[in-house]
Every structure is written in C-alpha cells, then in structure tokens.
Amino acid sequence: MSEAATTDLYEVTMAMSYMEHGLTGPATFGLFPRRLPPDRGFLVAAGLEPALDYLERFRVGPEDVAAFAEALHRPLANLAPLLGTRFTGEVRAVPEGRVVLAGEPLLEVTAPLPQAQLVESVLLNQLNHHTMVASKAARCVLAADGRRVVDFSLRRTQGLEAAMAAARLGALAGFAATSNVAAATAYGLPATGTMAHSYIEAFGNEEAAFRSFALTHPGPVTFLVDTYDTEAGTEVAAKVFREMGLGEGCAIRLDSGDLGELAHRSRRILDRAGLPEVRIVASGGLDEYAVDDLVRAGAPIDVFAVGTKVGVAADAPYLDTAYKLVSYAGRPVMKLSTAKVTAPGPKAVWRRPGGPDLIATRDEPPPAGAEPLLRTVMTDGRRTGPRDTLRAAHERLTADLAALPRDALRVRGPKMPVPVVSDRLVGLTDEVRKRIERDRPSAPAARPHVP
Structure with missing residues (x-):
C-alpha cells in the first residue's frame, strides 16, 4: 500500500460516492484552527513542507484499492474508479514560520472533490502536530x-x-x-x-x-x-x-x-x-x-x-483544527452546526501593520499596505517553487514575533490578538446562511447566529 491508504475510512466512502454520482467538480476546503489552546497567544504555522511532499507523492495504486475494498467489504470493481487518482489541485497556504491566529486558514486546497476529500486526514495530521510542537518550541526560545x-x-x-x-x-x-x-x-x-x-x-x-x-x-x-x-x-x-x-x-x-x-x-x-x-x-x-x-x-x-x-507538546498536545468545504463548483457553502459555524468561500488573510489581521474573501481588493499570509504553493499537484528552508522559516518567525504585542508573547496568561472579518465576508456568510435555511425542506424558523 502507498500513503494514499493512510486515510480515514469515511474519506474513501465519500470519494467513492462522489465519483459514482458525478460530483467531481472543483472543491475548496479550508484548514483552520477554531481556537487556541490555553496559555497560547499565537501559533507558529508548520507542517506545510511534509504536507506538500505527501500531496506530490499521492497516488491511489492497486494495493490501495484492494485495501479500500477489504475495509468496506465491497468488490474490487466498486472501488476501481479510484485507481490511479493523484492529487492535481492547487494549494494556498501560510508558509512555515509565520505567526497565525485562531480562525485564520493555515491552508486551502482546491481540487476535484474526491481528491480534496481523500487527502484530508493526512493534511490535518501534519499541520496539527507540527504547528503545536513548533509553537511550544518557539515559546521555549522566548x-x-x-x-x-x-x-x-x-x-x-x-x-x-x-x-x-x-x-x-x-x-x-x-x-x-x-x-x-x-x-x-x-x-x-x-x-x-x-x-x-x-x-x-x-x-x-x-x-x-x-x-x-x-x-x-x-x-x-x-x-x-x-x-x-x-x-x-x-x-x-x-x-x-x-x-x-x-x-x-x-x-x-x-x-x-x-x-x-x-x-x-x-x-x-x-x-x-x-x-x-x-x-x-x-x-x-x-x-x-x-x-x-x-x-x-x-x-x-x-x-x-x-x-x-x-x-509531545505536553500541556497542549493537539490543536482544534477543522478541514471544511467552503466552496463546491463555484457555489459557496458553510456549516451551521452549533458552535461550529464555518464561513463560506475561499479566503484571504491580510496582515496589516499597526492593525489587526483581516480575514476576507479571496476575491476582494487587499487593504492598503497589507501583506497576504496565504500564498499559492502548489498548482496542478506540483510545488510552484523550490522547497522552503528552515533558515527562511526561522527568519519569518523572528520577524513575526518581533511585530506581536508583548501581551501575546507572555508564557503565562498571554492575550491573543484577534483578527477581524471583512464586511464582504460577513455579507457572504449571511447570504449563504439565508440560502441554506430557505432551501432546507421543513426547515425550522431561522435563528440569528453570528459566526
């Protein structure tokens, strides 16, 4: 088996069904931390390089299909449509070493829906673990x-x-x-x-x-x-x-x-x-x-x-991250579950000197003087440039830490800077929520909810 088989079973069941029903259009998934663990004033983005290595190697081979069929107790022929699947999508991500905050996407994947679904588990595994350990290590240096x-x-x-x-x-x-x-x-x-x-x-x-x-x-x-x-x-x-x-x-x-x-x-x-x-x-x-x-x-x-x-990042060994569909075939989508609402559509995150980070829709104009955190790092399933280096990642981290408020750097009782959401993203969220509540059969009366 290849690394393609290192995935949760429900990723396979969904990918199989997508292909059976023709849902193979472009899907965008966003991977983001919902909240920071206790005693954290920031996170250090990490795990992107091994994640990109995985995506470049990703290919469903005969042994993977056999493993899927055995796990699902289904004939090989039912899983045959997945054979040969490789990752052909685009990845926009925060480079390693950048400081990130709760709610800001670490990574966005845009790929045919079955591909984007199959890679979820490993992407979460890599970015969760690496980001938590890097964040704790940075706090030790401070x-x-x-x-x-x-x-x-x-x-x-x-x-x-x-x-x-x-x-x-x-x-x-x-x-x-x-x-x-x-x-x-x-x-x-x-x-x-x-x-x-x-x-x-x-x-x-x-x-x-x-x-x-x-x-x-x-x-x-x-x-x-x-x-x-x-x-x-x-x-x-x-x-x-x-x-x-x-x-x-x-x-x-x-x-x-x-x-x-x-x-x-x-x-x-x-x-x-x-x-x-x-x-x-x-x-x-x-x-x-x-x-x-x-x-x-x-x-x-x-x-x-x-x-x-x-x-092992002993006091905070995991990060509450999510990998959620935000767009399918050009249609913004979102989740409305209690306490787990997601914002629809592909995003941009802008770091503004002297002001809070801005989470915006991907297609809106950037604020004056702002720097984008999300950058295109992969197209057609291949890196857009040479491998990143530890030296470059460390230099980014050093610069970002120097720009953080001192309250965010405290080891005990830090205060995380809070990013703000653009008016356009707020409007899109409200629009998509209303569409979902309108279109659901037998939908109960809509209750206002602020994400």
Missing part, C-alpha cells in the same frame, strides 16, 4: 531570553517520525542543536550530547569517568555532575577541567533537583576554581514554564535542554 535551547526529545516522542519532526521544528523555532543524530544529518543541524548516568556508574567514580571521557573526546566536553551528589560532582568536574587544561567550550550538566539553587552553587564552585568560561547546562523535564521560572529567578544557566514536554 522564555530562554537569549540563552541557548537544545532538543533532547528523541527518547520520549510518540514514534521516530515525531522525533524527527520535533528536531526540525526546534530548529525552525531557533534551537541551537539536537541530540538526534539522524535529524542533525537530515536537516543540517548541529548535533549535541553529553553522557548518561550509566557512564558514571560504569566507571565506579566520577573522576575516573570524567577523565576517561575527556581522553576519548579531547574537544570541549560536558560532564554530568548529579549522579550521586551535585555539588561534589561539580567539585570533581572542576578538578578534572583544571588538571587536564580544559575550559573554553566545556560545561557541566544538571539533570535533577532544584535546578535554580544547584546552578547558583555550581557556578560558585566553578568560579572559585578559576573556570568562569565553563557553562552550565540544565535538563530534566523542562518546558517553557520551567525555563521562564529559572530565567526570572536569575539562575546562572547557559543552555536549556528540553525534551519530553516539548517534543
């Missing part, structure tokens, strides 16, 4: 306030694909390095690492372990000092640094206990030993909240190694 942040998430992410994504998204957000060798190689990132407590335990005492490690790795080294007693371990590390002539670029790592207090004590030990250049690395269940607390408390920590809580 909390670190200029100190280095590195990725230690490999061993705790939910699967190897997620680990590769976490390393990539950390780099997008501004992390300095990753412990994941495969990700470092794949994405051209610096690799970083220290030692485990098992290494210390294998040698029987810290001094023997530190000396042996430094002999094996004569460059700058980092010693893990909290296997037994952190302060005693730091004293031993300082002794080995001095006697072996090490210092510049070297570090100690704290992985447990009261990291703030232990960092102060360790810093005093290193300074008394004449080693002011030896840095302190902190790890052990850190995320933006812990980093923010340590920075605000003045802990003399130079590098924050974040892993578990960031790689």
